[in-house]
Amino acid sequence: MIAISMLVAPTLFAAEAREWEDRTGSFRVAAELVEADRKHVKLRRTDGTVIVVPITKLSHADGRYLSSLREAKPAAPVLTLVENGQPTSVIVTNGRPNESQITAAAELQEHIRIMSGATLPIAKENELEPDPARALILVGESNLSRTYGVVTKTLEPETFVIKTLPNVLILAGEDGGGKGNARTGTLWAVYDLLQDQLGCRWIWPGETGRRVPRRECIQLPALDICETPVVKIRHFRLLAQDKHRFGYEREGIGRFLDLGETYDQVAEDERVWYRRMRLGKSFPLSAGHAFTDWWEKHKDSAPDIFALQPDGKRRPRSGSHPDFVKMCVSNPKLWELQLAPLQNRAQQGERGLWVNACENDGSGGFCTCQRCRLWDAAPPANSMARPPVEDGSEVDGAPRDSELPESLSDRYARWYNELAVRARQFDPDVRVVAYAYSRYRAPPTGVERLEPNVWIGYVGFNAYPRPDSYRQLSADEWLGWSQLGATVFLRSNSLFYCGEGAPYVVSHQMAEDLQFQVQNGMRATDYDALQGYWAATGPTYYVLARMLWDTDADVDEVLNEFYESFGPLQEVAKDFYDYWEAFTVDLGNNEAYFGQSRTDRLRAYPTIYNAAVFLKAEAILSRGKHLVRDASDEERERFRNIELGLQHGRLLAAALEDGKTSSGAAGTQLMQFRRDIAPRNVINVYWTTSKEKRYRVLE
Numbered sequence: 167m168i169a170i171s172m173l174v175a176p177t178l179f180a181a182e183a184r185e186w187e188d189r190t191g192s193f194r195v196a197a198e199l200v201e202a203d204r205k206h207v208k209l210r211r212t213d214g215t216v217i218v219v220p221i222t223k224l225s226h227a228d229g230r231y232l233s234s235l236r237e238a239k240p241a242a243p244v245l246t247l248v249e250n251g252q253p254t255s256v257i258v259t260n261g262r263p264n265e266s267q268i269t270a271a272a273e274l275q276e277h278i279r280i281m282s283g284a285t286l287p288i289a290k291e292n293e294l295e296p297d298p299a300r301a302l303i304l305v306g307e308s309n310l311s312r313t314y315g316v317v318t319k320t321l322e323p324e325t326f327v328i329k330t331l332p333n334v335l336i337l338a339g340e341d342g343g344g345k346g347n348a349r350t351g352t353l354w355a356v357y358d359l360l361q362d363q364l365g366c367r368w369i370w371p372g373e374t375g376r377r378v379p380r381r382e383c384i385q386l387p388a389l390d391i392c393e394t395p396v397v398k399i400r401h402f403r404l405l406a407q408d409k410h411r412f413g414y415e416r417e418g419i420g421r422f423l424d425l426g427e428t429y430d431q432v433a434e435d436e437r438v439w440y441r442r443m444r445l446g447k448s449f450p451l452s453a454g455h456a457f458t459d460w461w462e463k464h465k466d467s468a469p470d471i472f473a474l475q476p477d478g479k480r481r482p483r484s485g486s487h488p489d490f491v492k493m494c495v496s497n498p499k500l501w502e503l504q505l506a507p508l509q510n511r512a513q514q515g516e517r518g519l520w521v522n523a524c525e526n527d528g529s530g531g532f533c534t535c536q537r538c539r540l541w542d543a544a545p546p547a548n549s550m551a552r553p554p555v556e557d558g559s560e561v562d563g564a565p566r567d568s569e570l571p572e573s574l575s576d577r578y579a580r581w582y583n584e585l586a587v588r589a590r591q592f593d594p595d596v597r598v599v600a601y602a603y604s605r606y607r608a609p610p611t612g613v614e615r616l617e618p619n620v621w622i623g624y625v626g627f628n629a630y631p632r633p634d635s636y637r638q639l640s641a642d643e644w645l646g647w648s649q650l651g652a653t654v655f656l657r658s659n660s661l662f663y664c665g666e667g668a669p670y671v672v673s674h675q676m677a678e679d680l681q682f683q684v685q686n687g688m689r690a691t692d693y694d695a696l697q698g699y700w701a702a703t704g705p706t707y708y709v710l711a712r713m714l715w716d717t718d719a720d721v722d723e724v725l726n727e728f729y730e731s732f733g734p735l736q737e738v739a740k741d742f743y744d745y746w747e748a749f750t751v752d753l754g755n756n757e758a759y760f761g762q763s764r765t766d767r768l769r770a771y772p773t774i775y776n777a778a779v780f781l782k783a784e785a786i787l788s789r790g791k792h793l794v795r796d797a798s799d800e801e802r803e804r805f806r807n808i809e810l811g812l813q814h815g816r817l818l819a820a821a822l823e824d825g826k827t828s829s830g831a832a833g834t835q836l837m838q839f840r841r842d843i844a845p846r847n848v849i850n851v852y853w854t855t856s857k858e859k860r861y862r863v864l865e
């Protein structure tokens with residue numbers, strides 16, 4: 167099931183025996199290191215037996231020992247791409263490169279130029295002039311790459327290969343991308359090389375977030391890498407794209423901020439960052455509330471498919487929210503209506519269809535008919551009410567339907583199974599996609615198993631920081647669904663509730679939960695939504711994006727990549743974000759914060775983010791004052807973003823103290839500040855201003 171192969175040529179060692187320790191400190195072994203790749207070490211114990219241990223299981227001290235060995239013995243270079251600032255290689259594509267292969271060649275050329283000053287030429291293989299003095303960098307599959315045995319079409323989606331041969335570097339991957347997915351393996355090969363071999367980092371969008379180490383010579387050791395992402399859909403919903411501009415305009419955000427050129431640039435920066443972090447999709451997954459327009463469409467022709475209300479009528483609970491109408495899920499007529507259009511498509515030869523069984527939003531109005539109620543089970547013992555932010559359903563805060571059990575998961579699971587069995591009759595590759603959400607979030611207790619083609623989007627792990635009890639509950643629920651046989655994917659609102667634009671850091675909690683999810687079957691994510699609080703939450707975003715690809719990376723090592731980008735200010739940056747992480751995690755145990763709705767959380771900001779809290783953070787940053795002169799211009803600009811992020815937090819808290827973020831002296835100052843920092847990717851000022859309107863703290 168684990169579909170990753172990591173064939174980095176292992177480094178061989180002839181080291182002394184030493185004591186190795188696991189991360190928990192409870193296991194120790196005296197052994198000598200035989201070899202190591204990026205993921206595992208092979209150790210020979212004193213009795214001669216050889217064991218293989220994942221690097222993530224080793225203590226941090228052992229990790230540092232491995233790094234020191236690697237630094238002491240860099241692998242011998244076998245290929246020179248640039249020498250003394252002059253190109254000694256040429257980038258070669260096939261005769262008709264597709265869009266992502268063109269991007270891959272351009273990205274490689276651009277980063278190498280920034281790194282060394284050398285502009286590598288880009289040529290199509292059929293126009294290539296022979297020059298034996300130049301190494302060939304084959305980008306994407308081509309006739310040439312095939313002569314070296316590299317064929318990408320048969321690889322799993324998004325898989326890439328990096329391979330050195332005499333005077334040749336191959337960077338190629340599965341590029342079968344089409345509408346709705348990003349199967350751009352060749353581009354992933356380029357980013358992997360730039361990141362893991364050449365030290366490039368993209369810690370946030372835009373130029374200040376890009377770190378490209380400078381060197382006059384670019385050489386590579388022998389490489390033979392093949393990677394397939396474990397997580398097939400690695401997705402953050404973005405909030406500064408063209409499609410959002412209309413919403414911002416309609417809300418009047420243009421009164422405060424430039425929705426023209428600056429907006430376009432920030433949107434492009436966000437897209438490019440998403441791509442460089444290798445977020446994307448191996449295949450499209452169509453989910454989302456499935457029946458939002460069904461009331462209007464079917465209320466006259468098929469009223470029985472809708473939920474029966476306690477008053478005996480089948481209808482939406484609230485007239486103002488027909489899109490929240492619930493379905494009578496035990497009604498075969500509903501199943502027929504869902505499956506008929508898919509059956510038609512299957513008859514046209516389509517395979518691998520998705521049945522969307524994601525119930526509409528809202529926590530009320532569920533069916534009270536006898537047949538649905540017969541499908542219900544007793545409530546699970548561990549079910550507990552969640553605060554409004556945590557269950558993600560604050561949009562519909564109306565009281566529960568008291569006559570129904572708290573958990574309706576059994577009726578929903580039975581419905582998913584009925585659909586799965588029926589749909590397989592016309593498409594053996596069909597999958598049913600549904601949410602574990604709202605009143606059907608906890609795993610069912612009376613259903614023995616879920617059909618293997620059911621995909622459950624668990625809408626949990628929603629808000630961070632999380633008290634331990636909630637983390638445990640979410641983990642138990644996740645395991646419950648996956649042990650019943652469903653493929654569980656994460657449909658989390660965690661980034662949506664991740665702070666309001668003051669420093670807010672939850673890197674370790676989110677990374678640990680991600681690793682738990684991946685270890686327990688998670689193959690797709692859909693994080694709603696990336697708020698773009700780069701200077702306030704940046705390390706958390708970076709860790710999450712990086713670890714969606716490198717799922718067993720060590721969170722502290724990934725954080726170090728982030729902090730290293732600050733050069734001599736590295737320690738200060740780390741202390742600053744560590745301080746805020748401790749502060750944020752504490753909020754998770756603070757009822758006055760965690761138990762509140764989002765609006766109340768916002769209103770509590772001036773108390774939570776008080777003068778004393780900011781003073782400590784400023785004291786940390788002030789330690790950077792005498793280090794700044796040793797920093798490069800880029801490192802200084804990066805550090806400046808941290809300072810601006812802190813300042814944004816202070817101005818926000820001051821404006822909220824006043825009640826509104828857009829008026830009064832404090833609000834006016836805040837909006838002016840947002841105009842100034844908009845292009846720097848400190849904070850996505852458009853989103854945060856729009857969100858304040860939504861939560862009624864903006865006039």
Ligand SMILES: [Zn+2]
Nearest residue numbers: 494533535538
């Ligand atoms: Zn019913």
